[in-house]
Amino acid sequence: MAESIEMEIQTATEAAAKPNFKPLKAHEMSDGKVQFRKVSVPPNRYSPLKKAWLDIYTPVYDQMKVDIRMNLKSRKVELKTRADTSDVSNLQKSADFVHAFMLGFDIPDAVSLLRVDELYVESFEIKDVKTLKGEHLSRAIGRLSGKGGKTKFAIENSTKTRIVIADTRIHILGAFSNIKVARNSLCSLIMGSPAGKVYSKLRSVSAILA
Amino acid sequence: MATARDSGLEALEKLKSTEPPVFLAPSSISEDARVASQYLFTKLKPYNPKSPFDKLLVDGFDAEQIWQQIDMQSQPLLSNLRQELGALLGDGNEDAEKLRMPRYKDFFGGKKETKMTFNDGIEDEEAGNENQGNGRLSTHEKDLVKLQSKIKQMEKANLDPKHWTMQGEISAAKRPKNSALEVDLDFEHNARPAPVITEEVTASLEEMIKSRIIEARFDDVQRAPSLPTNSKREAKELDDSKSKKGLAELYEEEYVQKSNPAFAPATFSDELKKEASMLFKKLCLKLDALSHFHFTPKPVIQEMSIQTNVPAIAMEEVAPVAVSDAAMLAPEEIFAGKGNIKDESELTQDERKRRRAKKKRKFKAEAAGQPVKKAPKRKPVDEKEPKGSVVERCLLIQ
Numbered sequence: 001m002a003e004s005i006e007m008e009i010q011t012a013t014e015a016a017a018k019p020n021f022k023p024l025k026a027h028e029m030s031d032g033k034v035q036f037r038k039v040s041v042p043p044n045r046y047s048p049l050k051k052a053w054l055d056i057y058t059p060v061y062d063q064m065k066v067d068i069r070m071n072l073k074s075r076k077v078e079l080k081t082r083a084d085t086s087d088v089s090n091l092q093k094s095a096d097f098v099h100a101f102m103l104g105f106d107i108p109d110a111v112s113l114l115r116v117d118e119l120y121v122e123s124f125e126i127k128d129v130k131t132l133k134g135e136h137l138s139r140a141i142g143r144l145s146g147k148g149g150k151t152k153f154a155i156e157n158s159t160k161t162r163i164v165i166a167d168t169r170i171h172i173l174g175a176f177s178n179i180k181v182a183r184n185s186l187c188s189l190i191m192g193s194p195a196g197k198v199y200s201k202l203r204s205v206s207a208i209l210a
Numbered sequence: 211m212a213t214a215r216d217s218g219l220e221a222l223e224k225l226k227s228t229e230p231p232v233f234l235a236p237s238s239i240s241e242d243a244r245v246a247s248q249y250l251f252t253k254l255k256p257y258n259p260k261s262p263f264d265k266l267l268v269d270g271f272d273a274e275q276i277w278q279q280i281d282m283q284s285q286p287l288l289s290n291l292r293q294e295l296g297a298l299l300g301d302g303n304e305d306a307e308k309l310r311m312p313r314y315k316d317f318f319g320g321k322k323e324t325k326m327t328f329n330d331g332i333e334d335e336e337a338g339n340e341n342q343g344n345g346r347l348s349t350h351e352k353d354l355v356k357l358q359s360k361i362k363q364m365e366k367a368n369l370d371p372k373h374w375t376m377q378g379e380i381s382a383a384k385r386p387k388n389s390a391l392e393v394d395l396d397f398e399h400n401a402r403p404a405p406v407i408t409e410e411v412t413a414s415l416e417e418m419i420k421s422r423i424i425e426a427r428f429d430d431v432q433r434a435p436s437l438p439t440n441s442k443r444e445a446k447e448l449d450d451s452k453s454k455k456g457l458a459e460l461y462e463e464e465y466v467q468k469s470n471p472a473f474a475p476a477t478f479s480d481e482l483k484k485e486a487s488m489l490f491k492k493l494c495l496k497l498d499a500l501s502h503f504h505f506t507p508k509p510v511i512q513e514m515s516i517q518t519n520v521p522a523i524a525m526e527e528v529a530p531v532a533v534s535d536a537a538m539l540a541p542e543e544i545f546a547g548k549g550n551i552k553d554e555s556e557l558t559q560d561e562r563k564r565r566r567a568k569k570k571r572k573f574k575a576e577a578a579g580q581p582v583k584k585a586p587k588r589k590p591v592d593e594k595e596p597k598g599s600v601v602e603r604c605l606l607i608q
Binding site for chain 2: 106108109111112115116119146149150151153154156157158160161162173174175199202203
């Protein structure tokens with residue numbers, strides 16, 4: 001009787017010793033359930049997606065270790081975690097990448113979402129800044145892009161961002177502080193300030209940023 | 211002065227002679243009394259240098275005011291006299307003159323008394339003893355007393371309101387009127403104060419100018435030209451063409467630039483600078499060559515290019531840079547003929563035949579007035595080819 005009690009105590013002390021748990025793997029989190037993301041494909045990006053499918057597929061499948069497929073019926077790109085997915089955030093990153101492509105960013109720019117942390121996509125509309133109608137609106141869009149996209153590229157290069165101007169919607173891809181600078185200059189363009197003025201402001205700001 | 215003294219003495223004598231009851235009766239005695247007191251006052255004056263009055267002011271003052279003046283003079287005088295008397299009694303050896311000198315005590319009160327007040331707090335026994343109290347204290351007690359006094363002083367200094375000069379920033383309204391005039395204010399100027407122009411200064415300057423004119427010395431100090439401190443800030447060009455690099459590459463470059471700049475790839479401006487310096491070096495070389503014929507070594511222009519067809523001798527030859535090295539080429543470099551040129555004795559039979567055929571063709575063409583036809587393309591001559599084939603070809607040509 002006494003012996004059995006002793007044994008029990010001994011086992012209890014053994015159990016109380018510091019446990020050594022290994023960190024959970026990505027697929028073991030959320031009870032091993034597979035996680036999904038779906039990114040809908042707008043009709044205007046259908047054929048570009050078809051063309052650039054391999055460029056999207058390879059980094060997502062090989063580097064991020066996330067399964068990806070195009071559901072033709074629902075017109076959505078579907079992403080799924082795998083057993084060997086190394087990081088939980090990979091799925092979200094891949095979804096962001098695909099979504100950025102859907103917004104109209106080029107593949108080499110959108111890939112930066114996979115490679116660099118702290119990059120974001122910000123979207124706004126021209127009417128958020130100022131209610132413009134008719135010719136005023138189209139002139140504002142023209143001011144934003146400039147002749148042959150000159151203004152847009154100048155803003156992109158000086159602030160290290162990428163800008164997509166899709167009709168009245170504007171998407172900016174970049175680091176937080178850079179997005180802020182780019183957004184400021186775009187907003188002042190929408191408000192009607194000439195490109196030269198925006199350039200000179202950009203020069204001084206980019207000198208500080210760099 | 212002498213008359214005043216005489217009249218003073220007279221008045222004194224008169225006062226002495228009069229009987230006390232007469233004082234009450236109204237007479238000229240009051241005048242005499244005033245003169246006498248004035249006399250006495252001036253007599254006592256040298257013994258009390260601190261008194262505010264030179265002489266007793268009598269005219270137009272009533273008795274009360276006169277008494278006040280006398281009081282003011284006599285009060286310190288009395289104490290002085292008392293002290294002197296005490297000193298004489300206590301120590302006869304001391305000089306009278308020395309005693310008459312003003313003492314610390316006269317100005318600031320008794321030192322011992324203040325000490326006694328400190329003693330009170332510590333020991334009640336010795337409170338009564340005035341002179342011997344200090345003598346009896348042990349060194350430790352003395353130290354304690356000293357310390358206590360120091361503490362009291364510091365506490366007082368802390369509690370008392372600070373002088374306005376020690377209060378930091380202050381406006382005119384907050385400090386007493388005209389108080390800034392009395393203080394030697396010490397603050398920093400960032401410009402050298404203007405020199406005070408006095409007559410001497412101008413005179414000396416004028417003198418110097420005159421003397422220099424006379425000597426005909428006009429070697430004024432030349433103002434040193436100020437060097438441009440920093441070059442004009444280069445206007446940053448905004449690149450308004452589509453970027454060739456992806457965004458990820460841009461951020462990657464930025465990161466590398468930050469973490470270890472040595473390994474960072476050359477930026478656009480770096481490449482431009484390199485190219486510009488290369489061009490300038492080349493231009494300098496050419497200008498040097500034009501300007502003189504002395505030998506100058508070529509500057510090291512680092513360019514990764516392998517130059518072919520350079521005779522080895524050109525690198526060793528020490529020749530002026532501007533001299534053409536076209537004449538220094540080897541014969542085979544000058545003669546650009548193709549094929550191997552052979553001597554008559556070196557020709558094979560085949561070759562001799564071909565040469566003859568060519569000659570004939572040329573002759574015929576000249577005779578017909580037509581341009582020379584080229585020989586039909588030959589297959590590479592094979593050693594094993596039978597002789598007949600050559601004959602056939604010759605026939606074909608004909």
